[in-house]
Amino acid sequence: xxxxxxxxxxxxxxxxxxxxxxxxxxxxxxxxxxxxxxxxxxxxxxxxxxxxxxxxxxxxxxxxxxxxxxxxxxxxxxxxxxxxxxxxxxxxxxxxxxxxxxxxxxxxxxxxxxxxxxxxxxxxxxxxxxxxxxxxxxxxxxxxxxxxxxxxxxxxxxxxxxxxxxxxxxxxxxxxxxxxxxxxx
Ligand SMILES: [Zn+2]
Numbered sequence: 001x002x003x004x005x006x007x008x009x010x011x012x013x014x015x016x017x018x019x020x021x022x023x024x025x026x027x028x029x030x031x032x033x034x035x036x037x038x039x040x041x042x043x044x045x046x047x048x049x050x051x052x053x054x055x056x057x058x059x060x061x062x063x064x065x066x067x068x069x070x071x072x073x074x075x076x077x078x079x080x081x082x083x084x085x086x087x088x089x090x091x092x093x094x095x096x097x098x099x100x101x102x103x104x105x106x107x108x109x110x111x112x113x114x115x116x117x118x119x120x121x122x123x124x125x126x127x128x129x130x131x132x133x134x135x136x137x138x139x140x141x142x143x144x145x146x147x148x149x150x151x152x153x154x155x156x157x158x159x160x161x162x163x164x165x166x167x168x169x170x171x172x173x174x175x176x177x178x179x180x181x182x183x184x185x
Contacts, residue, residue, distance in 0.1 A: 001100045001142045002133065003037055008146025010036035010096045011153050014089065023077065027089035029153075035093020039065070039101075044126075047119070054123035061103055062112045069094045100142065 011032045018025030042060040047053045059065065073091035077084035103110040109119060132139050154160050 002129075002139055003040075004150075005139075005142035005146035006036040006040075006093075006097055006100055007033045008149035008153075009100060009142065010093050012149035013096060014092055015153055015156060017092075021088070023084040023088050024092065026085040027092070028086060031086040031089035032093055035069075035090035036097055038069075038090065038094055039097045048124075048126060051119075053119055053121050054125065055109075055120055056124070057101060057103065057106060057109055058119040059112070061098060061101060061106075061109055063098070063110055064112065066091075066094045066098055102138075 011029060014024050014027050014032050018027070039060040040056065043058050044056040046060075047056045047058045051058070070091045073084075073087035076087040098110065106120070108115045112119070133143070
């Protein structure tokens with residue numbers, strides 16, 4: 001899956017789960033987005049540029065990594081409750097990333113190192129991502145769903161209303177308070 005789908009669907013899930021998990025309801029958007037993209041941010045350079053496997057779903061697309069992040073998030077939340085929203089947002093993002101990448105289709109990577117310590121050499125070129133975006137129905141569908149989810153969250157969080165309030169012209173003909181203050185100087 002691509003970034004818009006990962007971020008949009010993770011943010012929407014956090015907002016839905018936030019009704020039951022108070023720490024998640026306060027999760028900042030930046031932490032959710034970072035968590036949702038973290039496996040790719042780490043694995044794409046590692047798998048393509050550093051290890052030259054042509055495989056961007058390796059060490060950080062494993063259940064092991066998701067569990068390490070979750071354990072760290074729970075420990076941090078217990079030690080410093082104020083940091084819980086950020087820590088849990090990162091853990092949620094790493095977990096949903098594996099789900100939306102359908103990592104169960106690559107059990108050798110997902111369950112690493114249980115099925116062997118080697119990662120598959122796929123020979124995938126980064127240019128292939130453009131073809132995937134143009135041709136793959138799952139990628140297109142999840143990108144559209146991510147965009148819709150982000151729009152819903154922006155409306156739900158009142159972000160759209162705040163932007164509209166800033167760009168909407170003033171209804172009153174009376175000079176703005178800032179203009180009056182400037183005129184008095
Ligand atoms: Zn990924």
